[in-house]
Amino acid sequence: QVQLVESGGGSVQPGGSLRLSCAASRSISSISIMGWYRQAPGKQRELVARITSGGNTNYADSVKGRFTISRDNAKNTVYLQMNSLKPEDTAVYYCNALYSGWNWGQGTQVTVSS
Numbered sequence: 001q002v003q004l005v006e007s008g009g010g011s012v013q014p015g016g017s018l019r020l021s022c023a024a025s026r027s028i029s030s031i032s033i034m035g036w037y038r039q040a041p042g043k044q045r046e047l048v049a050r051i052t053s054g055g056n057t058n059y060a061d062s063v064k065g066r067f068t069i070s071r072d073n074a075k076n077t078v079y080l081q082m083n084s085l086k087p088e089d090t091a092v093y094y095c096n097a098l099y100s101g102w103n104w105g106q107g108t109q110v111t112v113s114s
Contacts, residue, residue: 009108020080022095033098038091
């Protein structure tokens with residue numbers, strides 16, 4: 001298992017930016033897939049972006065061109081850079097990792113509002 005701790009959430013105005021971080025309790029170089037999901041009130045949890053150990057990425061259509069996922073194996077951390085934020089991006093964002101099953105962080109709130 002791996003413990004994941006998210007940080008970097010907060011409140012921002014539309015058009016603003018935030019960078020989320022997900023710190024893992026072990027080396028992530030051997031973790032095949034790490035990703036970010038989000039869940040808005042009354043909605044199902046949905047994939048935002050994910051990255052493989054080889055650096056391949058994929059994104060939800062709703063965030064393409066605005067969000068960027070990256071991983072720093074030396075720091076055991078995965079990032080989600082979020083630009084041009086919209087009110088519909090408001091949600092709790094969760095980090096996950098595929099390592100002996102799916103592992104989840106506790107989530108971090110992102111609120112986009114004027």
